[in-house]
Amino acid sequence: MLLAVLSGFILAALAPWLTRSLQDKAGWVLALLPAGLFVYFLSWVPVVVAEGAQVVAYPWIPGLDISLTMLVDGLSLLFALLISGIGTFIIIYAGGYLHGHEYLPRFYAIMFSFMAAMLGVVLSNNLITLFVFWELTSITSYLLIGFHHEEKESRWYALQGLIVTVGGGLALLAGLIMLALAGGSFELHEILASEELRDYGFYAGMVILILLGTFTKSAQVPFHFWLPNAMAAPTPVSAFLHSATMVKAGVYLMARLNPGIGGTELWLYALGIFGALTMFTGSFMALRSTGLKAVLAYTTVMALGTLTMLIGIGTEQAIIAAMTFLLAHALYKAALFMLAGALDHETGTKDITRLGGLRQLMPITFITACVAALSLAGLPPLFGFIAKELMFEATLQAPLISTFTTVLAVVSAIMIVAMAAVFSLRPFLGPLKETPKKPHEAPLSMLIGPVVLAGLSLVFGLAGFLPATALVGPAVAAVHGAPLDFDLYLWHGINLPLMLSVLAVVAGLLLFWQWDRVLAVYRRMTFIDRFGPERGYEKLMDGLVWLAAWQTRLLQNGYMRNYLLTIVLTTVGLTGWTFFVHTGSSAPLGTIEFAVHEIVVAGLVVLGAIVASVTSSRLGAVATLGMVGFGIALLYVFFSAPDLGTTQIMVETLTVILLVLVLFRLPAFQNLSSAAARLRDAVVALSLGGLMTLLILAVNAVEVTDRISDQLVAWSYPEAHGRNIVNVILVDFRALDTLGEIFVVGLAAIGVYAMIRLRAEDRKK
Amino acid sequence: MSTAMGSLILRTAARFLLPLLLLFSVFVLLRGHDEPGGGFIAGLVGAVGFALYMFAFDAARTKTLLVIPPVVMVGVGLFAATASGILPVFVNLPFFTALWWPVELPGFGEVKFSTPLIFDIGVYLVVLGSVMKIVLALAEAEE
Amino acid sequence: MQTIMAFLIGALFAASIYMMLRRSIVKLVIGLILLSNAANLLIFTVSGLTRGLPPLIPEGAALPEGGWADPLPQALVLTAIVIGFGVLAFAVVLIHRAYEVINEDDLDKMRSTDT
């Protein structure tokens, strides 16, 4: 099972090479993997039907509760079969669609990674592994959507999809972690068995976070806008993303978690209302689109909304409807997308209004499109009809929000019927229109998928017991949490759902008849573009860029003094505040006693420091600096540190020499700062100085009885054979310090040398 | 320094002072373990001597007088200091453990030869070399 | 004297920070030199001041006579002085070189790398 999931990644690594060496046959040969996977997953169906959910465990990172454990039940199998089955046709189709494209090798590599990631999402039993695959689908789909990446639009829309889905994904991560904490495990089969999820203290927060993830991924209102824009991708990608993968990941996760965290009012309202709104928005926007792919994209939004709504409603009926609808949608949507691509590929345009009269030139395309579109419209005897009937039934029975959902469902259905008709009839009927390319039937590689899938829509419609027992039934059992007994029939007798269907079809056909007029009305409704959520996204991104620019210019403004001020104030603030709060700012002044020569030297040092800081003469600054340095040397000598004194004098001499050598090539000081700035600086400087004084006083007040130096003094002569203890410390007790110190000196010399010599080199040039 | 006379006095002084200062620096270096002094102060004294010589004459001449290029002196000094720390490892003692070899030199009495001494000589070389490097580089840039 | 030294050191810190906040790069470096001196003096002071008892052991004795000033801070300060010297020699030449390249000693004019 693990190999089945990961094989896609392995093939992805080999795909570029295989594509190059197999040339024209690449699509057909590469499709063997998903085909094989399909057969493999099919072989699990009897096992699951007979024995229920299976857990296949593989360890990964036990320390972090992350495993590669796979959960095989009806839901995951349904998805896995769709992914691998439709994937097979997509791979073949891409071979024809992108024939000879220079990026085909890397396209296949990304495509297989994407497919594997998608399988990982639906099969993972571990929450974190699921999330890993989830994010992988985001990033791989980003690369797929931006396939035509030298076009600015492509890059922009790819980024949009990525930001929205990954943004939601991050919320999801937090939600999943909370879910794991609530359920006491990271393994889905254990979490879902837990009874306490709904009583978790942060239940609402957790659900909202998880839904942020699933809503963005599955393009629910108000995050739906990225999905139609993702049409920037080449058609095989759109077909795959929209029918069986990517956008369905969100639906999958909601379905998966339904038995654990579903069934609450929050769940019902969130999913039911947002789902219904999404359903309506999708069909409403579809009706106003003229691009072949745009129409399909919006009907996908409609379908995702429907599924979300059904899961939210959560009754037995609704779950049966959801799973049936899911299957039906995947079949017809993949077929329709591939057909749209075929039309586009052969005629050179995606604009429905520019197509017409193709029925004789592309007969197979025409017939297949009609079959698939019938399923989309929800007409008998197609599988889509069963799904729609069930959907109506579910909305009618929905608790609390049934009127709302039913009305929206019927309105949506009307518009979808119209669009299905537009899609399947407009390009083919009427007089032949001029197109950029001379149209003819698409090659076999591009037709085999749609034909088979549309055929399945028909077969499943006629023989409902097939999907009911093998696919939908086990999936419903998984989503509901317990098996349900039901059958799928075309004919339910004359009941309310049927009446609604009839209404939808009749009204839809009327709408189709008047489509051109409808379009004209739509054209005037520009507010949709001006105020849609996509504007919100753009505003958000603009705002982000503005905020980034503002804060960066504010903080990183290039003014050294601002940096210094900030750092000094932070130091004084943090340390001073701590001092104030934690010590009650007690710093005993201590006794004031001194010898005259000491106080004279100390006074000179302070004087020197003050003069150095206010003088405007360079020489004065250096001279007073020297005075400070030599004064400090004297203080060292007064307080029993002859070595220190000598060293300080030497160093001070050298520093002054260096300063003199260097300073006099620089311009004279100018008084550049304003009086206010100088006052501010003086206050800040004094605050740090004051802090240091306080700290010294406070530490001086602390009596330390035993110091490590006492032992060093005792060892100095007997053990280390030296009578100058300071030197013994330097070369023996703490030789490592001294070693570091001489390396610093050596390094400084190299640095100085490099700087000066580079200048000399410059001059030579 | 601007007048020929001043320069002459300086040159004469430098010629005499340099050997004296160098001798003194070695003295300060060797006695450092027992009396105030040590490698660092000694190195500075030596550097001051050479710097004086350089002011009196020129960088090129000082360089030839130094024999070893300052960078190499720094390298050797660092190497010696580091090596003195490594030596004890070969007799199975931790790094920087002091090893002492008292040697009886005729005329000088007992001289304590030790790894801290080598270390201090390393310090001396590094300080001398580094300061000379900086001063020479600055002076060469002038010329 | 320790109390007085505490104020002395505070004054040194204040003077150095004030200088570093000026716009001239030369003052910046002088400020850094002062800062380094102030910190050294601080280490020296906070571990106690002792008059006239350098940590030297006379010939023939095992310990300094009559007590000793703590040698450890002295060794630390010596190390810090030398390190400070190396660093500041570098800084001095750096501003010199920077002035040559940029031909400007006003820090406010050196903003191209940030904005």
Added chain:
Amino acid sequence: MSPEVALPVIIPFIAGALSLIFYKSHAAQRWIGVIGTGALLLASIVLLYNTYTQGILVMAMGNWPAPFGIVLVSDLLGAIMTVLAAIMGFGVALYSLPTISRDHEAFGYYPLTHLLLAGVCGAFLTGDVFNLYVWVEVLLVASFALLILGGERAQMEGAIKYVALNLLSSILLLVAVGLTYGLTGTLNMADLAVKLPQVEDQGMVTVVGMLYMVSFAIKAGAFPLFFWLPASYHTPPVAVSALFAGLLTKVGVYALFRFFTLLFNQDVDYTHEILLWMAGFSMITGVLGAAYHYEIRRILSFHIVSQIGYMIMGLALFTPLAIVGGVFYIMHHIIVKANLFLVAGAVYFMRGSYELKEIGGLWRTRPWLGLLFLIPALSLAGLPPLSGFFGKYIIIRAGVEAESWGIVAVALVVGLLTLYSMIKIWAEAFWKAQPEEHADRAAAFEKRLNDHSLMLMVIPILSLAAITVFIGLGAQPIYELADAAAEQLLDPSHYIRAVLGEAP
């Protein structure tokens, strides 16, 4: 006695000294560069292995027992950091061969990198607070000199800020060390861990702790003290930037981890709360800075600030899992960040610019480089299954468990913004077509690039990418390592016993 503890310091010292002695021979310097860093890598791996199997290793320098002499201590955190430093050193040494110009070699590039590594390793291994100051100075002065190699105007401007602000930080560290000795009479960290809680005036202990915090936070480039970093990191040769990006700020982070687990754990509610705020703001300001810029190295520089926030967040939450996350994050970040700079360098040598607006078309011509960019870039953004994801996951999980919702939200949003700016680089440099007006320069750079130097550049990039993938896919051993390191950090008694012996 465990001499291996000192080897990561001694080896680069020897290599540095030797390359100075042979400073006239470029060939010798290059060989010493590769062999020296290679030996360092071996030594540090041995050290980590021994530390993992034998527990905390201690080496008393000069045979003077703790707390009187200086000890080098290798606990797991220190050993891990050393290995990472050595990996960076070795990788950058290889990368330097084709990318560092002869001029730079002549002015001490190789000795400087050795000594930088010595300083970094010393800082990771020392068990003495003053000695830590010395190591910090060693690496700082080495970094000063490396930063100005080339002597361009931008480097000078950047260097002035870098030098001044870092010196200020060192002075604060020195002051803190001085006050520590004044309070306790000792410098040994283990001894301090025993004696600090015995100080009568506990308020002063916290006060000194704050000084350390400010000083290390400057070094780490945390908010609001990071200004020197974006001002300078993009100016030196790219190999240097990579080395800095990988290592220097991490010394600050390491020190924060060391000090605020071992020494200042008395008032966690106060100190670590401050760290938490610091972490949050670092994440936000850093990532916004990156979102603003359009120069690859500036983007990457600001990201350092932001990522530092994640590491400090691990420390600040101060739960076992959070510390594990912090350690894990450090490991991941060093590898990934340096690698991104190396890739940026490769981009530069192919296009002649770091400005995103002037370059493009790399995905068309060099898809493998695209892949090698995506691995560290997506890892930095925390996307699975790369190393960054697991680091972030652990930290966020720790945050959720601690119910610190605010910081969790920040960490998540910043992750998204990180992705945004990484994708910005990707979309501009790789996806966009090469802008016409700069095509000539790009062509000229392409022409100059030969296969041999390209290979030397790619080997380290590829190796670091492989490590990134390994840390991700094989997270279990890395997690176990981080877990063991965190366990040592949270129970300082191990450290104290190892250094001071059985009865402290």
